[in-house]
Amino acid sequence: MRIADESGLKELKNSVLQERDSLRPCITICGGTGCHGYACEKVIAAVENEIERQNLKDKVSMRVTGCHGFCERGPIVVIYPEKVFYQRVAVDDVPEIISQTIINSKIIERLLYTDPNTGVKPVHEDDVPFYNRQKRIIFGNNGKIEPTNISDYIALDGYGALCKALFHMTPDQIIEEVNKSKLRGRGGAGFSTSKKWAITRASKKGMKFIICNCDEGDPGAYMDRSLMEGNPHLVLEGMIIGAYAIGAHEGYIYIRNEYPLAVRNVGIAIKQAEELGLLGKNILNSGFNFTITVHKAAGAFVCGEETALISSIEGKLDGPRPRPPFPAQKGLWGKPTNINNVETLANVPLIIERGADWYSKIGTEKSKGTKIFSLVGKVNNTGLVEVPMGMTLREVVFDIGGGIPKGKNFKAVQTGGPSGGCIPESLIDLPVDFERLTEVGSMMGSGGMIVMDENTCMVDVAKYFLGFLDDESCGKCVPCREGIEKMREILTNICKGEGEEGDIELLEEIALTVKETSLCGLGQTASNPVLTTIKYFRDEYEEHIRNKRCPAGVCLDLISYSIDAEKCNGCGACVRPCPTQAITGEKKKLHSLDQEKCIKCGACFETCKFDSIIIK
Numbered sequence: 001m002r003i004a005d006e007s008g009l010k011e012l013k014n015s016v017l018q019e020r021d022s023l024r025p026c027i028t029i030c031g032g033t034g035c036h037g038y039a040c041e042k043v044i045a046a047v048e049n050e051i052e053r054q055n056l057k058d059k060v061s062m063r064v065t066g067c068h069g070f071c072e073r074g075p076i077v078v079i080y081p082e083k084v085f086y087q088r089v090a091v092d093d094v095p096e097i098i099s100q101t102i103i104n105s106k107i108i109e110r111l112l113y114t115d116p117n118t119g120v121k122p123v124h125e126d127d128v129p130f131y132n133r134q135k136r137i138i139f140g141n142n143g144k145i146e147p148t149n150i151s152d153y154i155a156l157d158g159y160g161a162l163c164k165a166l167f168h169m170t171p172d173q174i175i176e177e178v179n180k181s182k183l184r185g186r187g188g189a190g191f192s193t194s195k196k197w198a199i200t201r202a203s204k205k206g207m208k209f210i211i212c213n214c215d216e217g218d219p220g221a222y223m224d225r226s227l228m229e230g231n232p233h234l235v236l237e238g239m240i241i242g243a244y245a246i247g248a249h250e251g252y253i254y255i256r257n258e259y260p261l262a263v264r265n266v267g268i269a270i271k272q273a274e275e276l277g278l279l280g281k282n283i284l285n286s287g288f289n290f291t292i293t294v295h296k297a298a299g300a301f302v303c304g305e306e307t308a309l310i311s312s313i314e315g316k317l318d319g320p321r322p323r324p325p326f327p328a329q330k331g332l333w334g335k336p337t338n339i340n341n342v343e344t345l346a347n348v349p350l351i352i353e354r355g356a357d358w359y360s361k362i363g364t365e366k367s368k369g370t371k372i373f374s375l376v377g378k379v380n381n382t383g384l385v386e387v388p389m390g391m392t393l394r395e396v397v398f399d400i401g402g403g404i405p406k407g408k409n410f411k412a413v414q415t416g417g418p419s420g421g422c423i424p425e426s427l428i429d430l431p432v433d434f435e436r437l438t439e440v441g442s443m444m445g446s447g448g449m450i451v452m453d454e455n456t457c458m459v460d461v462a463k464y465f466l467g468f469l470d471d472e473s474c475g476k477c478v479p480c481r482e483g484i485e486k487m488r489e490i491l492t493n494i495c496k497g498e499g500e501e502g503d504i505e506l507l508e509e510i511a512l513t514v515k516e517t518s519l520c521g522l523g524q525t526a527s528n529p530v531l532t533t534i535k536y537f538r539d540e541y542e543e544h545i546r547n548k549r550c551p552a553g554v555c556l557d558l559i560s561y562s563i564d565a566e567k568c569n570g571c572g573a574c575v576r577p578c579p580t581q582a583i584t585g586e587k588k589k590l591h592s593l594d595q596e597k598c599i600k601c602g603a604c605f606e607t608c609k610f611d612s613i614i615i616k
Contacts, residue, residue, distance in 0.1 A: 002277040005285055006163040009154065012276075016155040025060055025102060026080040028143060029089075032067030032229055033222070033261055034383075035074035038088075043075045046094040060102055063152070066142040066230015066265075069384040070130050073113060078125050078143060085125040086111040116380050116402055130381045133400045135362070135370050138346050139386045142230035147265045150272040153233040159278055161349035165241045166286040169352075171201065174245040178348065180356035182368040187213055187304070187341030188416070188445045188521065190367075190434040193348075196338055199328040200246040203336035208248040211332065211339045212239050213309060214255040214262070217301035218417030219468060221448040223372040224342035226384055228255065228262035231346070232269035236292065238345030240279065241352060243290045246338050250291055254309055257296040267294055301472035304446075305520045306331075306339045308474065319474040320520035341446065343372060363389030367433035371444065373415075375401050377451035378408070389433045393423065396432065397451055409454040412536070416445025418465045419525035421532035422458060441532040443525060457554035458537040459544055463491035465529040473522060480523030483514035487530055495555040499545035504534060553615035556600045560616050563593050567612035574604035574613065 003009050020026075029035075029044050047062055068076045073087035079101060086097065086108070093111060100106040112121040113128050122128050125143075145152035153159070165174050179194035200208060212235060216224040227235060235253075243251055255263055270292055273279035281289045295313050302308045307321035310332050331337025347369060351359045360368050367389040373396065376382050380402030387396060393413055397403070404410050412422045415432070421442030423430065430436055434444050452461065466488040475481040487510050490503050511527035518524045534541060543549050550558040563583075570588040582598040585591030593604075605613040 002275070003284060004277075006167055009159055009163055009284070012151070013154050013157070016151045020061075020155065024081060026063055027060060027097075027102070028063045028065050028078045028080065030066070030068045030074060030076040030143070031064040032071070032074075032142075032226055033259075034067060034071035035076060036261070038074040040075040042091050043077070043089055043094065046091045047098075050094050050098045054098060054103075056098070056102070060098075063146045065145060066147050067226040067384065068143040069134075069136075069139060069226075069386075070113075070128070070381065071383040072381070073383075077111075082123075083125040084123060085113060085128055087113050129402065130383065130385075130400055133395065134386050135388045136386045137350060137362075137370055138234070138343065139227070139372055139384065141234070142226065145231065147230050147232055148268045150233060150269065150276065153231070157353065158233055159237055161353040162237050162240055162278065163284065165244060165352050166284060166288060171245045171247065174241065174352065175201065177356050178245075178351060181347075181351045181359040182356075182366070183344065183347055183351060183359070184367065184434065185340060186343035186347075186371065186444075186446070188443070190444055193340065193344055196328055196340070197242065197246050199326075200248075200336045200338040203329060205330075205336055207250070207335045208246060209332045209335060209337040210239060210243045210246060210248040210251045211309065211313070211337060212251070212253045212255075212345055213304065213306070213339055213341045214253060214259070215297050215304045215309060216256065216259075216342075216446060217299070217304055217472070218374075218446055218448045220376040220450060221374045221417060221446055223374055223384055223447050225256075225259045225262050227342050227346055227372075228259065228266050230265075232262075232266040233273065234346045234349060235266075235342055236269055236273055236279065238348035239292065239340075240283070240290055241348050242338065242340065242345060244288055246336075248338065249289050251293070252313060252332075253292060253294045254297055254303075254313060255294060256299055258299055263294065263296060270294070300474075301468075302474045302520070302522055305522060308520070309339065310337065319476045320522075322519065343447070364431065364433045366435055371432070371447055373447045373449045375449050375451070377413075377449075378404055378453035378456070379451040380405055387432070390431045392429050392431055394428045396449065397428070401451065404451070404453050410451070411454050411456050412452045412458065412461075414442070414450045414452070414461070414465075414529070415448065416443040416525075416528070417448040418468045419443070419522065419528055420445050420448065421528040422452070422461060422536065423532070424536040426536075441528060441535060443528065455552050455554070457495075457550055457552035458533040458540050459491060459494055459550075460552075460554050462529045462533045463488065463495055466491060466526070469522065469526045473526075477517075477519040477523060479514045479517040480519065480526065483510050483518075484523070484526050486510055487514070487527075491530075494541065494544045495550075496557045497544070497548040497555075499541075501545065503545060504538065504541050508534060559600060560595065561593060561598055561600060561602075561604065562614045562616065563591055564612045564614050565590055567610050569610060569612075571610070573607050573609065577603035577607050579603065 075089045077086040077089045175197050183193040184190040214224050303312050327337040372386045414422045470484045511530045515527045580597045582594045
C-alpha cells in the first residue's frame with residue numbers, strides 16, 4: 001500500500017492506534033544486541049508459547065523492541081500500559097508473568113530491580129533511578145516500538161516531520177529551523193549541522209549526496225548501533241529531511257558489518273518505507289525523489305573520519321584526505337556531500353516537528369539538546385543514558401549510574417572514546433557539554449564514558465588507549481604513525497619499571513607535536529589520554545619511574561602478591577582458582593604463596609573474602 005499524501009499518513013496512523021486500543025495489555029521484550037547476549041530470544045519464544053497456550057491472543061499483545069538502555073539488566077520486559085519493569089527475566093519466569101501480572105495484576109517482586117544504594121524496588125520503569133534522571137527524547141521510543149514494524153513508528157507520529165518539511169516548508173526554511181535549534185554534530189567534532197547543510201545546498205556542482213555515518217568504533221560505545229537497531233525509521237526520516245534540504249537525491253548509510261542486527265533492521269526499514277512511498281521516487285507525491293543504499297563497512301576505526309569514509313565507499317584504500325576541500329564542497333566521487341552521524345540525524349525530525357524554540361530550551365547556551373552516552377566501566381548501572389547537555393559528571397555517574405561497585409572510590413572518567421581525556425575526581429561536578437569537556441583536555445566524541453575506580457592505573461590506561469590508536473592508525477601521516485608508536489613504547493617501558501627521568505617531559509613534547517601536525521582527527525586527538533593523565537595524575541607517573549611502583553597494583557612487573565598471616569584462616573578458596581598451583585597449605589591453616597610460580601593473574605585476590613591477599 002502506497003501512501004498518497006499527508007492525509008493518507010494520518011489515516012494510517014489512526015487505524016494503527018484503533019487496532020492497538022483493542023490489544024491491551026502489551027508485553028514488550030528488549031531484543032537489542034545486549035539482551036541477545038542474555039538469550040532474550042528464548043524469553044521471546046516462551047512468551048509467544050505461553051500466550052498461545054493460555055488462549056490470550058485476543059487479550060494481550062507482544063512486541064519485540066530495540067534496546068532499552070539498561071543493558072546489564074537484560075533480558076528486560078516492560079508491561080504496558082502500567083510500564084511494569086521486570087529485569088533479568090528467564091524462561092522459567094514467563095508462565096508466572098502471564099498468570100500473575102497479566103491476568104491477576106500482581107507484581108512479582110523477585111523480578112523487580114533493586115537499587116543497590118537504597119534497597120528500594122521500584123515497580124514502574126519511570127521510577128527506576130537509572131531512567132528517572134534521564135531525558136530520553138531520542139532514545140525513549142526504542143522501548144515502545146518494534147523496529148521491523150513501520151506501523152509502530154507511524155503510530156508515534158513517525159514521518160509526520162517529513163510531511164511538514166515536504167508540504168509546509170522550503171529547503172531554506174528547514175535549514176534555518178535547524179540553525180535556530182543550534183544542533184551540533186554528535187559524531188565528535190560538534191560542528192554546526194545547519195552550517196554543513198547550508199554549504200552543501202549552496203554548491204552548484206550538480207549531483208549531491210548525503211551520508212549517514214554509523215561507523216561507530218570506540219571501545220565500549222554502542223549508541224548509534226542501538227538507535228539503528230531499535231528505531232531505524234527515526235534515522236531514515238532525519239536523513240530524508242536532510243536530503244530534501246540540501247538538494248540530494250541519493251544517500252548512503254555507512255554501517256559496520258559487525259552490527260548484523262542493525263544492518264538487518266535498517267534494511268527492513270528502507271524496504272518498508274519504499275513500499276509506503278516514504279522513500280524512493282516521488283515521495284508522498286511531492287515530486288521529491290530520494291534513495292538510500294546501505295554500505296557495509298569492514299570495521300576500520302579510521303573510517304569514522306569523513307574523508308576516509310568517503311574513500312571506503314568509493315572502493316579506495318581507507319585513509320583520510322587533506323582538507324580543504326571539505327566533503328560539503330567536494331566529497332563522494334568529487335560531488336558535494338553532507339555527512340552526519342546517526343544521533344545527529346535522529347534529532348532532526350524532533351526539531352522539525354516540535355520546533356527549534358522547544359529544542360533550544362534543552363541544554364546549555366552553546367550545546368543544545370540531549371546526548372546519549374555509553375556509560376561503562378566501574379559503575380553499578382552500565383548502559384546507554386540520554387541526558388540534557390550540561391548535566392554534571394556526578395549526576396551521570398552517581399545519580400544515574402548508581403555509583404561505584406563494592407563501595408570503592410571514584411577515580412576518573414574518560415569521555416570521548418579512545419582519543420578522549422581522563423577527567424579526575426576533583427572535576428566530578430563539571431557540566432558535560434562540548435566547551436567544558438574541551439577546556440579540561442577531553443572531548444564529547446561520539447559519547448563514550450568510561451568510569452574508573454581506585455584500582456585503576458592511569459599510566460596503564462594511557463598505554464591501553466595508545467595501543468588501540470596505534471593499531472587503528474592508517475599510517476598515512478608521519479606524526480600520527482611514528483608519534484603514537486613512540487608514546488606507546490615509552491608508556492610500555494614505564495609500566496615495566498624501565499621508565500627514566502625525562503620520560504614525562506618527552507611524552508608531553510611528542511603528544512603536542514602529534515596533536516598539532518597530524519592529518520586527521522585520529523592523530524589530532526590521540527594525545528588526549530596521555531596529556532590528561534600526566535596533567536591530573538602526574539604523581540602516578542613519578543611513582544612508576546622513580547620508585548618502580550604501581551600505586552593501583554595493576555602493572556604486573558611492578559607488583560607482587562602475598563598472604564597476610566593475620567587474616568588468612570586457611571579456607572582454601574584461593575587454592576582452587578590458582579592456575580599454577582602457586583598457593584599451598586592445609587585446611588584451616590596458614591597458606592603460603594610461591595613467588596616463583598605466581599603469574600600475578602589476580603585470581604586469588606578476586607576469590608578471597610577475607611582480604612588476606614595483599615598486592616604490593
